[in-house]
Amino acid sequence: MQFENTIEFAQRLDQEDQLRRYRDQFLFPKVNGKQVIYFTGNSLGLQPKNAKQYVDEVMRDWSELAVEGHFYAEKPWWDYHERLAQPLSKIVGAKPEEITVMNTLTVNLHLLMVSFYRPTGNRYKIICEEKAFPSDQYMLQSQVKFHGYNPKDVIVEIKKREGEHNFRIEDILNTIQEIGDECALVLIGGVNYYTGQVFDMKTITKAGHDIGAFVGWDLAHAAGNIKLDLHDWNVDFAAWCSYKYMNSGPGNASGCFIHERFHNKQDIPRFEGWWGTSKETRFLMKPEFEPMPNADAWQLSNAPILAMAPYLASLQLFEEVGMDALVQKRDLIVSYLEFVLKEIDKEVESSFEIITPSNPKERGTQLSVFLHGEGKKLFEYLMKNGVITDWREPNVIRLAPAPFYCSFEDMYNFGQILKEGILKKTSQLSN
Known part of the structure; x- marks a missing residue:
């Protein structure tokens, strides 16, 4: 599939997603009154509404x-x-x-x-x-x-x-x-x-x-x-x-x-x-x-x-x-997240290194990303702006888009927030 880093493309993937209705079966925290982009299902999954x-x-x-x-x-x-x-x-x-x-x-x-x-x-x-x-x-x-x-x-x-x-x-x-x-x-x-x-x-x-x-x-x-x-x-x-x-x-x-x-x-x-x-x-x-x-x-x-x-x-x-359907969406959404990260990397003066294997057979619902040239302030920016992710020393964020409740639009929006955080820091340094 030829990916595009656009909101329209992400929304089209969501419309084609056979699991999209399950997103509404989970309860999301809110930051600044908005539902978060939740990347920490590899640490604690969201609460199912039926629990x-x-x-x-x-x-x-x-x-x-x-x-x-x-x-x-x-x-x-x-x-x-x-x-x-x-x-x-x-x-x-x-x-x-x-x-x-x-x-x-x-x-x-x-x-x-x-x-x-x-x-x-x-x-x-x-x-x-x-x-x-x-x-x-x-x-x-x-x-x-x-x-x-x-x-x-x-x-x-x-x-x-x-x-x-x-x-x-x-x-x-x-x-x-x-x-x-x-x-x-x-x-x-x-x-x-x-x-x-x-x-x-x-x-x-x-x-x-x-x-x-x-x-x-x-x-x-x-x-x-x-x-x-x-x-x-x-x-x-x-x-x-x-x-x-x-x-x-x-x-x-x-x-x-x-x-x-x-x-x-x-x-x-x-x-x-x-x-x-x-x-x-x-x-x-x-x-x-x-x-x-x-x-x-x-x-x-x-x-x-x-x-x-x-x-x-x-x-x-x-x-x-069933696991087959979850794995099918997992592979697609993780690949789309990988694409978004690489596209943002081209647009900013930074360098992301994905240390998770690129072969889908050697990875699951997680991308670990080295933020070369960035520090914990970028992680804190993401958290304050509604992206719940995980920081690991020395300079890694772990992103886990759980297929039950994460959307492709989440992946696009995350990329935009990430780019905004890096550009703001660059602007502040230049001033």
């Missing part, structure tokens, strides 16, 4: 039924979390029985490490990416220390090449091969939070398995953003947060994937609690743990229903739209 209805339903049942809501609410609380498994399985490419929802992301990664980081003898090393999201770094370091090792001796970071912004698949595979039978676990973020690079999870998973290691994925920036096929890729485990692209609300519940080959295994270590025991005997209070025959065996405590309600509301929208 309040789902939360109000739980509050009503609580007021009218109290404890009996566990069994007699319209959506009984004792199995409320199970309602999320079916729609989530379609989003991450899994079987429903391989999905469970509980806790929050880093908590779940710690719990999954109990099962999948089992250092023995010569096999004790963990491979991860350089400068992983800090919470993952802290989690890995503390797990390694818990097992009595020095993180410097155990954690192997895959490096980017000097002067390059993204990881090369050959360097990842070479590192896995070099560590070989010393590697106990490969754990990488499926989409790099800083650059937006999408990793070749299928190829990396196979490479890890070929050397006898477990392979897991932190899908915080991947779930609801890119097409996933966790079951067929043979991934051992994965976890993700729900409040970014899946719009479940701040700090909300995390999803987990555990491949079915680990279900009903008696020899797998696992921290256990009463919500992971058999539904049929759970309320008999038996002293012996009888694990659920699916990913729910990793459940510990009863579900946080008020947290799960808005998650379930958002998943209803995913059920209606």
